[in-house]
Each structure stands twice: as C-alpha cells, then as structure tokens.
Amino acid sequence: MKRFYLPGLLLFFSLFIHTAFAQTEPCITMEMDSLLRAKHPGMGSLDDFERVLQAKMQERKLLQQSGRVTLETLTIPVIVHIVHNGEAVGQGRNLSLARIQSQIATLNEDFRRAPGTPGFNNDPRGADIEIDFCLARIDQQGRPMAEAGVNRINGGQPSWSRNDIENILKPSTIWDPDKYYNIWVLDFASTDGLLIGYAQFPSLSTLNGIPDNSPRNTDGVVVRYQSFGNVLKGNFGNMDAPYNRGRTLTHETGHWLGLRHIWGDANCGNDFVDDTPPQASESRGCSVGRTSCGSVNMVENYMDYSDDACMNIFTNGQKLRMRTVMDLSPRRNTLAQSNLCGTLVAGPPRANFRAETQQILLGGQVRFFDLSTNFPNRWYWTFEGGTPTNSTDQNPVVTYNTPGRFEVTLVAANSTGISDTLKRTAYIEVLNVGLCAEKTNFEGTRTVIRDTSRVGYVSGHNGRRIAAVSESFDNPLGYTNLGGATLRFARAFAQEGAESEAIVRVTVWNARGFQGGPGAILEEKEVPLRTILNDIARNRATDVTFERQVPLSGLPFHVGIQLEYTGDSVALTTTRDGEALRGTSWELSAEGEWDLMLRRTGLNIAHDITARVGMKPSVLISTSAQFINPGESVTLQARGASIYTWSPATGLNTALGPQVIARPSQAITYSVKGTGVDVCTDSTSATIYVRNVQVLGNEPSLETLLENTTSISPNPSQGLVELRMSNALRGKTTVTILTLNGQELSSGSFVKEEDSVRYPVDIRQVPAGIYFIKVSLEDQTIQKRILKY
Numbered sequence: 046m047k048r049f050y051l052p053g054l055l056l057f058f059s060l061f062i063h064t065a066f067a068q069t070e071p072c073i074t075m076e077m078d079s080l081l082r083a084k085h086p087g088m089g090s091l092d093d094f095e096r097v098l099q100a101k102m103q104e105r106k107l108l109q110q111s112g113r114v115t116l117e118t119l120t121i122p123v124i125v126h127i128v129h130n131g132e133a134v135g136q137g138r139n140l141s142l143a144r145i146q147s148q149i150a151t152l153n154e155d156f157r158r159a160p161g162t163p164g165f166n167n168d169p170r171g172a173d174i175e176i177d178f179c180l181a182r183i184d185q186q187g188r189p190m191a192e193a194g195v196n197r198i199n200g201g202q203p204s205w206s207r208n209d210i211e212n213i214l215k216p217s218t219i220w221d222p223d224k225y226y227n228i229w230v231l232d233f234a235s236t237d238g239l240l241i242g243y244a245q246f247p248s249l250s251t252l253n254g255i256p257d258n259s260p261r262n263t264d265g266v267v268v269r270y271q272s273f274g275n276v277l278k279g280n281f282g283n284m285d286a287p288y289n290r291g292r293t294l295t296h297e298t299g300h301w302l303g304l305r306h307i308w309g310d311a312n313c314g315n316d317f318v319d320d321t322p323p324q325a326s327e328s329r330g331c332s333v334g335r336t337s338c339g340s341v342n343m344v345e346n347y348m349d350y351s352d353d354a355c356m357n358i359f360t361n362g363q364k365l366r367m368r369t370v371m372d373l374s375p376r377r378n379t380l381a382q383s384n385l386c387g388t389l390v391a392g393p394p395r396a397n398f399r400a401e402t403q404q405i406l407l408g409g410q411v412r413f414f415d416l417s418t419n420f421p422n423r424w425y426w427t428f429e430g431g432t433p434t435n436s437t438d439q440n441p442v443v444t445y446n447t448p449g450r451f452e453v454t455l456v457a458a459n460s461t462g463i464s465d466t467l468k469r470t471a472y473i474e475v476l477n478v479g480l481c482a483e484k485t486n487f488e489g490t491r492t493v494i495r496d497t498s499r500v501g502y503v504s505g506h507n508g509r510r511i512a513a514v515s516e517s518f519d520n521p522l523g524y525t526n527l528g529g530a531t532l533r534f535a536r537a538f539a540q541e542g543a544e545s546e547a548i549v550r551v552t553v554w555n556a557r558g559f560q561g562g563p564g565a566i567l568e569e570k571e572v573p574l575r576t577i578l579n580d581i582a583r584n585r586a587t588d589v590t591f592e593r594q595v596p597l598s599g600l601p602f603h604v605g606i607q608l609e610y611t612g613d614s615v616a617l618t619t620t621r622d623g624e625a626l627r628g629t630s631w632e633l634s635a636e637g638e639w640d641l642m643l644r645r646t647g648l649n650i651a652h653d654i655t656a657r658v659g660m661k662p663s664v665l666i667s668t669s670a671q672f673i674n675p676g677e678s679v680t681l682q683a684r685g686a687s688i689y690t691w692s693p694a695t696g697l698n699t700a701l702g703p704q705v706i707a708r709p710s711q712a713i714t715y716s717v718k719g720t721g722v723d724v725c726t727d728s729t730s731a732t733i734y735v736r737n738v739q740v741l742g743n744e745p746s747l748e749t750l751l752e753n754t755t756s757i758s759p760n761p762s763q764g765l766v767e768l769r770m771s772n773a774l775r776g777k778t779t780v781t782i783l784t785l786n787g788q789e790l791s792s793g794s795f796v797k798e799e800d801s802v803r804y805p806v807d808i809r810q811v812p813a814g815i816y817f818i819k820v821s822l823e824d825q826t827i828q829k830r831i832l833k834y
C-alpha cells in the first residue's frame with residue numbers, strides 16, 4: 046500500500062508479542078528506536094532509508110519490466126546460535142538439531158511459496174521470493190561443522206534482557222555477518238515476558254557517499270526458543286501456541302530484509318509496498334475477511350501478527366523490496382557469494398572485497414573488508430593513491446590525500462595456493478573537497494521581505510508570531526560535526542536601547558522532523574542582541590561559535606533562530622523570492638508546527654546562513670557569562686586544540702592555556718588561537734559586555750523609546766542645531782524640517798551605524814517661529830518641536 050510518508054528508524058527492531066490472557070501493546074518499536082538512536086546517532090531514520098530504497102525499487106522494477114534484469118535464486122548461509130543454560134542437547138533451551146532443521150525447512154517453504162506446504166497460497170499477489178536458506182556446513186575457520194549451521198552457547202544464565210543481548214551476547218558471539226545470517230535463539234528475561242522476536246533492519250549504505258554506520262556486531266535476528274521450530278514437523282516440547290509453526294522467524298527475516306509491518310505501525314499506515322492493502326492495526330488470531338481502511342485486510346501476510354497457522358503469503362511488492370535490499374545492502378549482498386553450504390573442497394581462495402564507502406572527502410579514510418572465499422590466511426593489498434600503498438592486513442584502513450578515482454587490488458592466499466589478482470579500477474573516488482567546509486544555500490540578492498501580516502518580516506518576528514525560522518542543509522558527504530555558523534541579520538531592534546541584555550538563541554536541529562524538517566534540538570547558543578546590532582551597523586554577518594562540536598553523524602541538519610515576543614525583534618537576510626534553487630527555508634508556527642516557507646507563504650527563499658562543518662574539530666570557546674558588572678570576573682574556556690594563545694591581554698590573568706580569567710573594565714572581544722592539533726578552524730572569539738552604572742529601563746513602546754533617546758540642542762536656536770540619537774536602532778535616517786501645517790522646507794539623510802550619533806541641522810534660512818523636525822529611521826518616524834528666534 047502507498048498512502049502517506051511516515052518517518053521511522055534505520056536500525057529497526059520488530060518486536061513480536063506473545064500474548065496470554067491480557068493483550069499488552071503489540072509492539073515496542075518506538076521504545077527501541079529511541080534507545081538505538083541515542084546509542085548510534087549515525088543510523089539515521091527510515092525516512093532516509095525509504096527515500097533511497099523507493100528510488101532503487103523503481104529502477105529495479107523498470108529493468109525487470111524491460112527484461113534487462115532477471116532474478117536468480119539466492120542461497121543464504123545460516124548460523125543458529127542456541128543459547129542455553131547448561132541443559133543437555135534436546136532439553137529445555139538447548140534445542141535439538143531436528144527442531145532447528147524443522148525451522149529452516151519452514152522458512153524455505155514460506156520464502157519459496159512451496160506447493161503442497163502451508164507456505165503456499167492461491168492469491169495472485171503471492172510471490173516466490175527465490176531465496177533459499179541453508180544451515181552453514183563450514184565454520185569461520187574453514188572447518189566442516191559437526192552440526193551444520195548450529196553454534197551451541199552455554200550462556201551461564203537462564204534468560205536474557207534486551208540490553209544484555211545487544212551489548213554482551215551478540216557482540217561476543219556473532220559470526221561474520223558478511224558471510225552468515227546470524228540467528229540467536231534464547232529465553233527472554235521476565236521484563237520482556239510477552240516478546241517472541243526482533244530483527245535488525247538493513248542499511249543501504251553501499252551507495253556512494255553513505256558509510257556503513259549500522260552496527261555490524263549486532264546484525265541478525267533474535268527469537269524466543271519456545272517459538273523456534275515447527276510443531277507439525279516433529280514431537281517437540283516447549284512450544285507455545287499459537288506461535289509454534291515457525292512463522293516468527295519468517296516474520297523477523299522479512300524485517301531483516303527490509304519489510305515493514307503490513308499496517309505501517311499506524312492507523313491505516315504505510316508499509317511502502319504497492320500491493321498490500323492498508324489496514325487499521327495488527328491482526329490477531331485468524332480474522333480472514335476483516336475489513337478496515339476501505340479494504341479487505343491481508344491477515345495471512347507474514348508481516349502481520351496473525352497466528353502462525355493463518356500466515357501464508359509474501360506479495361510481489363514485498364519481493365521487489367527484499368530483492369532490492371539484497372542487491373544494495375552491506376552484509377546482505379555478500380551472503381549469497383559466501384558458498385558455505387556445500388562440501389569443503391581444498392583449493393586457493395577466490396579474492397573478493399568491499400569498501401565501507403566508495404566516495405570520500407580529501408584526507409578521508411576508507412576501511413576495506415575482505416570477502417574472499419576458501420578461508421585465506423594471507424592478504425596482499427595495493428591501494429593506488431592511498432596511504433599506505435600496500436597492506437597485509439585482512440581489513441585495512443587507508444587514507445587518501447589526493448583527489449581522483451583510484452584502483453584497488455587484492456590477492457588472497459591460503460595453505461593450498463594463491464588467488465588470481467582481483468583488480469577494481471576507479472573503485473575509490475576522492476572528492477576535491479576537504480575535511481573542513483562551509484555550506485550555504487544562499488545564492489542571490491540580499492533582501493528582507495515584509496510578512497504578509499504587514500507586521501515584521503517573513504524571516505523574523507512578525508504579526509503571525511512564528512516561533513522560529515531555520516535553513517535546511519543536506520549532508521551528502523557525511524560531515525560529522527558542526528563547529529559554528531555565520532548568520533546575516535537584516536533588521537534588529539532592542540527594546541531596552543543601547544544597554545540591552547537581550548539575547549537571540551541560534552539553534553541547530555537534526556532533520557528528522559516531518560518530511561525532513563527540524564526535529565530534535567542538537568545545540569543552542571545565546572548571542573547578545575547588541576552583537577547583532579553592531580554587526581548590522583558594520584554591514585557584516587554575525588559569527589557564532591558553538592561551545593562543543595555539534596554531532597551531525599553524517600546526516601542532514603538545520604540552523605536557524607528561535608523567536609520570543611518580548612519587545613525585541615530581529616530578521617534574517619534572505620534571497621529575493623524565486624532566487625533559491627529549492628525550498629530550504631522553514632518556519633515554526635505559533636501552534637508549534639514546522640513547515641516549508643514555500644508551502645506556507647509561497648516564497649521560495651534561502652536564509653543567508655553559512656554552516657561550518659568538518660570531519661575534524663574546530664577551536665571552540667565558552668564563557669561563564671556574557672554580561673558582567675564592573676569589577677566582576679568571567680571565565681573563558683577553549684576546546685579543540687592542545688595549545689592556546691589569547692589576545693588582547695587586557696584584563697586577563699594569563700595569555701596562555703585553555704582556561705583564562707578575565708576582569709575587563711569595558712566591553713571587549715577576546716580571541717583565542719589553538720595549535721598542536723589538526724583542526725578545521727584554529728581561532729575564534731567571544732565578546733564580554735560590562736554593564737554601565739545606569740541602565741535604561743524597559744520602554745513601553747517604540748515611540749517612547751525614540752522620544753526619550755532623540756534630542757535637539759540648542760533649543761531655542763538662532764541657526765545651527767544638533768540632532769542627537771542614542772539607541773540601538775540602525776539604518777537610513779532622514780531628517781526633515783516642517784512648518785506647523787506640514788509643509789516641507791528642507792530635508793537630508795545619513796546612515797545610522799552606531800548607538801550614539803550626532804547630526805547637524807541648519808535652520809538659519811527659515812524665518813523665526815515654531816517648526817517640527819521629523820526624524821524617520823527606516824519604518825519608524827517621530828517629530829520634535831524647535832523654536833527659531
């Protein structure tokens with residue numbers, strides 16, 4: 046079914062529930078999702094996964110329809126880890142070989158839609174997946190196995206929590222996932238008393254530029270021992286109905302090959318398969334003919350929660366999805382080549398390998414994985430353009446410092462001989478882009494656009510009271526951290542005037558929100574509004590350095606500002622409407638919903654924001670305070686390098702070291718330069734503001750602020766007078782002399798670039814009398830009376 050797009054997780058755990066009398070929640074996917082994201086932030090989400098997979102599925106579908114690609118039956122070697130607590134073989138958790146064989150036979154019947162078995166169906170949508178599973182006959186050392194495909198493990202405890210399974214059991218017992226499909230069979234701890242299985246979802250990271258960042262040492266599926274095997278194929282004890290006919294492994298293997306639950310884990314949700322009908326929720330029992338979401342539900346599908354006896358179908362759409370994953374996914378696409386199910390024949394290896402990624406940045410590293418057959422014990426690698434140029438490691442790591450496309454060769458050997466040379470030309474592409482870069486979407490004319498509410502601006506505070514704006518950044522080269530950003534502001538107003546202590550919160554979000562919008566906040570930095578005002582006056586962007594390396598995990602991200610409506614206001618510079626190449630600007634509504642500005646306002650603009658990204662750290666700075674009273678001290682802390690030099694020395698207790706104490710007597714900007722470590726940015730700065738003894742209070746309105754901070758002297762006057770302004774406003778200022786009935790006598794203008802300015806006004810040529818001097822600063826206007834005598 047294809048209905049609408051739902052975000053999810055890249056490393057996906059399907060949690061299949063065994064129910065007794067009371068039925069609890071059927072799946073704990075989102076709980077596992079949050080735990081896995083916290084542990085492995087580089088995994089991305091199913092949103093990322095689906096974008097790539099759907100495009101590749103469509104490509105494969107077109108190729109199949111044109112007859113340009115045909116399917117061959119694939120054979121996947123299986124290793125079943127039987128985790129017991131010292132029981133004899135065939136007793137309790139230490140399952141018999143016959144029971145294990147009954148399970149693999151059932152798995153094959155289901156995946157091959159075998160006639161004359163419970164895995165067959167008459168539905169025209171039903172598919173033979175053309176994948177066979179075999180119990181591996183050869184172990185990791187190249188020796189024949191006494192029990193084909195079985196690794197018995199005395200775990201020393203009767204049951205296992207999910208945490209111990211993922212962090213202890215799997216990493217210590219897994220067999221090479223490039224060569225074996227790993228299945229762990231055990232008893233879950235009482236905290237998971239209703240759980241009968243889960244799987245690790247595949248990655249699509251063999252695509253150029255996308256590293257393999259899903260956990261390698263946990264890849265496979267886990268099944269409760271009471272649901273492993275088929276009660277119809279033997280007199281096996283300790284099997285719990287209605288999940289006792291081997292369909293738990295079929296279900297979890299579907300997840301392991303990229304399938305989603307048929308109901309999309311939502312009411313009438315999406316499993317991203319064309320020919321599975323939508324349904325409102327999971328099925329229970331065998332409710333054939335059940336209808337929901339406007340269609341008859343496919344309760345017989347292996348990706349539902351129906352009883353084992355009810356299940357009998359994978360569809361052609363699910364086949365397309367699984368076979369596409371087998372083509373693209375690391376640790377899936379190598380399994381069919383491992384040839385571990387036949388009789389061991391002595392002979393030299395057949396060389397084979399893969400790279401963690403085939404496209405990298407200048408100065409980046411690539412890990413290579415040996416996939417050679419016939420169990421080599423010696424390897425001879427050659428890396429054109431790499432360092433080292435040669436290696437005898439099994440899985441070497443190589444650095445590339447020259448741009449171009451480079452060849453990789455491998456010769457593998459064992460005690461019986463040496464393989465032919467495997468040469469892959471132009472295999473590694475090194476981009477002429479370094480490990481440090483600046484990213485921006487801004488290409489066009491700098492402007493600031495009035496909001497449709499006619500109050501404020503689209504890219505800042507406005508009458509619609511938007512809560513934040515952001516700029517989205519793709520990350521196709523997989524930069525891992527963000528050290529800082531520059532944001533160009535077009536407008537700023539401080540309600541408290543020149544002494545304002547207001548701040549603007551510059552924010553970094555991940556891009557895991559709806560349709561790639563802002564998701565969780567990764568970092569925030571408070572920037573004094575006074576800094577922004579000064580930068581606007583000097584026609585420069587505001588530079589922001591974060592207090593840590595913001596982890597991007599090689600994924601897209603957003604940078605922007607949060608907006609609070611307290612009287613102060615700001616607006617970012619943008620392109621003109623239509624100058625942006627694509628919609629990259631987002632806004633957060635007052636109701637808390639993110640959406641593209643292009644959709645919400647019809648404006649195709651980009652904010653003038655530049656993100657500093659890298660694979661290496663940058664020198665960062667943090668301060669214990671940004672505003673201090675006279676005589677107070679502030680601590681400045683630098684990070685990212687090993688040796689630090691500070692300047693100017695004014696008010697510092699020392700000019701060397703990662704931490705200094707400053708006691709400035711007036712506002713000052715301290716800079717720090719870091720050395721001793723290869724970094725992206727080696728210097729940064731922070732401004733400390735020292736409060737004046739008298740601080741202006743909150744002004745109730747703009748008119749009052751201008752009235753209180755603008756004066757004319759002398760008044761009365763015989764000729765030349767001076768207009769004086771002391772506020773935080775910036776911009777073109779026009780001064781006009783008017784008669785009492787509004788007639789304009791003369792006019793002049795200047796650009797206000799500082800808090801305090803003085804501007805001469807000549808009234809020598811006007812007759813004696815009372816006049817108005819009108820002052821217009823951008824969109825604000827006030828009038829002052831003056832007496833000429």
